[in-house]
Amino acid sequence: MARDDERRELRRGFACAVAAQLIWGVQPLFLPLLDAMTAAEILAHRVLWSWAVAMAVVAARRRTRQGFKELARNKHAVRTLAAGSALMGCAWGLYIYGVVTGRIVETSLALFIGPIVTAVLGVGALRERLRPYQWLAVAVSTAGVLVLGWGYGGVPWVALLIAGTVALYGLIKKRLAVPAVEGMAVETVFLVPVAIGILVWLGATNSLVFPGTWHLAPLVPVTGIVSTLPLLFFSASVNRVPLSTFGLLMYLNPVIQFAIGAWVFGESVTAARWFGFALLWIALAVFAAGALRATRPASGTAQVSPDASTPAWSSDQWSSRRGSGR
Template structure:
């Protein structure tokens, strides 16, 4: 192979990949403690929590945008319908992931939710290898193989098809793929703002319906419960911004391998809470 054919990796590229890895670590560490957080939001149901996550996340994004005064990305994005469609698909899949996960945690299916986060890295890595043509090193293949064995053992022990786990894994892997498709041209904050803007009309209608029919819980145990629901904006936006920043900088297979941190941390959190 000639020197011209050899890919050149600059120190800048390596620095960006290290930064992306750190962002990914931050996101997955935060997601690892989410089971404890969502328990605090009861008696709100899965739909209500997802609706609040969308609307409060959008508010957080708009406040940050107002502070940094950066809306220069809006017009170029509106002229790129393919990117808008990709963000729309990403928004749908992350909303599905949120709803399924909150339902699983609050309905007592925590084991299956955790299993979903063991399956998720494998699905994400497969998407990176098969769809994006990314490559794994030997140690990375070993990690995937170890994770696959763990998934098989946990699934057999569970005793039935883990539909919740599979839906969690596929929805988040698809979300990760869409974030890669958007590319580096759209920043993490711009990307998340766009997703929440696209989801906001449906979320607003759902919230109005919940409150009008008496199914909403925002006013219960005021002001504590309402403030907790409002805190979903920060709790949702921060790890998603970290994830988006990571997805722009590192291969999808790296993101997949980092995802093993979340179920391990969730298992540790559950064990500590049970004592």
Template sequence: MADTQDPTGRPDRSGLVAALGAYVLWGTFPAFWPLLAPAGSVEILAHRIAWTLVGMAVVLGVARGWSQLRGLSWRTWLTIMAASVLITINWGVYIWGVTHGRVVESALGYYVNPLVSVVLAVAVLGERLRRAQWVAVGIAALAVAVLWAGTGALPWIALVLAASFGIYGLLKKRVPVAPAAGLTAEAFLLGPIAIGYLVWLQATGVGTFGDGTVHSLLLVAAGPVTAIPLLLFAFGAKRLPLATLGLLQYVNPTLQFAWGVLVDHEPMPPARWIGFGLVWVALLVFAGEGWWARHTRVRPTAPAQPTRSTV
């Protein structure tokens, strides 16, 4: 699909609405996944994969996009497999976090993700960071240390979410297919495992599918709830400047953070506020450096590439 961004760099209104809609939907995920109780985290994850496969297969069929998956090399399929494992880890940890009162820590993972992505770009791709970008990364590392020391526990959910999605993003750059086709391929590889697990749960009487019409419909809804924001993001990303996407990506963790504090009333001791404050400072430094580089015609060496959130 051709890039349809306004040549003047001004955000396209339809693209802005679509991208903002995607980030808002991702930001409201903490309200959805707990609704699937009494299903456990693994069962919810399996339903999410299975129904995403069904939904994306229909979408790809209507869009006549199956041809994108024909003729891919075995190396590409191995990359897709690795990406599918990482996104499964990301989804599974996120679902566990938001269903076990860890929404704030989950939000932290998506705040930190852009900074983790540039560190991976340095470590894996050999790119170089500008001084201000290193400062931002250092502040973020200090934030993690403060959270660890102040709460007595490493924020492992945030770190796993940020690392898994960061590496996932690197792998996705090597897959020469559109986002919808890529997600379908990932679900295609994982779907049989997820479906087999769900069949086993139902056969042993442990599965919750069928325990009431509303509950079953909510489990099925895990598919479109996953696919719709991804499709909105793909539409918006083609029509918006990278800088606009870079700002919009923080809508998601901000909404999650607000939900965790204001709705779930998760504890926010001083150390946690300080840690989050340092993360926000790091992001301001990082975003400010990017703005300065663009407006002084100096290209950042390792910009944070906003990719779709996969919560």
């Protein structure tokens, strides 16, 4: 029965991870609809509406409200989530800047680098073990990233910063393992004053577009949904899937974004970048085949990493652990 539960948790985490990456992957199709705004204004609205969505979800369920209160009273968790919120805000801002300035392919490069950093953190910080097929996928994907970086023609600072912040955010979420909704609600609270400050500053400099541009009214609240929903999936999955495995799943997002930048928006892609892109597809194929084989029952047993079954804490579990300092 325990093995069945482990497999169920792992598959649930796998599904949540895929959903998060798919939603993030298609976001370059949405952000250009807000091109009347600056990147700073988009970021501010993204934070405020994400906070509103997260708090609405908390308010809708009594159990979630109790979990949020318990989480807010845990000083260690709040400090850790504050660090996570800073990383999340930085990643959001850098990503929005890249998309609205026509650098979707470059932002996809950042997200190609991120899974490698995440997998390394899983091995180094959490002592996770990679299976042979995972090492092969990491090696092939690393070669692909090196080719992409060479094809970029310089040091992609924006890409490197996004990769680093996303990987560290994943590590924080993995180590703390708080419930997805409650954790997201606390994280966005820390960013609300920053968002309000940005809007006040834009208003004082006559640079504020919304609410003056009313055709954006139906789109601005959607920023909260497209931001919060994948993060909830992210939080739910990172607590169930080994971080090294999750890092490789993160390639779905940049693959989609690369395709959108190249084929939908017509950004220039050199032969070197296409070669690096092909290597990353090979790495994805190796990972997918190995992951499916590893999670399929064999002779009545499951080949699941011991860390894969760690679920997000429920409100009751959180209450019982408050005394432990977590």
